[in-house]
Structures are given as structure tokens and as C-alpha cells.
Amino acid sequence: MRKVTTIVAAFVIVLLVGYFSIRxxxxxxxxxxxxxxxxxxxxxxxxxxINSKNHWGEWFSEYILVVEMNGLKYRIWTSDEGEITDKEAL
Incomplete structure (x- = not known):
């Protein structure tokens, strides 16, 4: 019984470390x-x-942000470098 508890505890610890590393x-x-x-x-x-449009492991990342620009709200799409590729007024 003790061996099973140790294995389960180690598995839970590995899962928690993995989750928090990804987060x-x-x-x-x-x-x-x-x-x-x-x-x-x-x-x-x-x-x-700010949110990421892509999924885990995709090479090119695109991000969607809701920003305030010149007193107005916009939804913008950007690359990793912060360059705006498109925008839409909200």
C-alpha cells in the first residue's frame, strides 16, 4: 500500500510541475x-x-489584443515582434 501511495504522489507532483511550467x-x-x-x-x-490565436507547437504565432488607442478601443492582431498586422474598431 505504501508503494502505491508513493507512486501516485510522485505522479501527481510530476503533473503539477508540468502544468505550472507550461502556465x-x-x-x-x-x-x-x-x-x-x-x-x-x-x-x-x-x-x-491578450490571447494567442495559435495552438501548442505551431511555428508562427499570432496574438489578438484589445487595446485603447487614441481614446478608442480596437481589436488588433500582431506577430511575436509586436507588429500590428490588422485592426478592427470595437
Missing amino acids: LYTDMKLNGVKEKVIENNPGISKVEN
């Missing part, structure tokens, strides 16, 4: 893109929301 990487990546967008586009005063 940390994703948050760091989104914050990096957010900073690059603000840095490359001085007209943006506030980023309200």
Missing part, C-alpha cells in the same frame, strides 16, 4: 508580446486583453 511559459510569452506591442506602437495607451 509560467505561456504567461511570460504573452507579457513579452504585450510589452513589444506597447513599445513599437506609441499610440496604444492601454492593453485590456
Whole structure:
């Protein structure tokens, strides 16, 4: 019984470490893109929301942000480098 408990506990620990590692990487990546967008586009005063359009393991990433630009809200699409590829007024 003790051996089974040890194996289950080790499995749970491995799963938790994996989950939090992926979560940390994703948050760091989104914050990096957010900073690059603000840095490359001085007209943006506030980023309200950011999401990744792509799935795990895809080579080219695209991000969708809701931003405030010149007092108006826009939905913008950007690359990893923070370059706006498209925008839409909300």
C-alpha cells in the first residue's frame, strides 16, 4: 500500500510541475508580446486583453489584443515582434 501511495504522489507532483511550467511559459510569452506591442506602437495607451490565436507547437504565432488607442478601443492582431498586422474598431 505504501508503494502505491508513493507512486501516485510522485505522479501527481510530476503533473503539477508540468502544468505550472507550461502556465509560467505561456504567461511570460504573452507579457513579452504585450510589452513589444506597447513599445513599437506609441499610440496604444492601454492593453485590456491578450490571447494567442495559435495552438501548442505551431511555428508562427499570432496574438489578438484589445487595446485603447487614441481614446478608442480596437481589436488588433500582431506577430511575436509586436507588429500590428490588422485592426478592427470595437
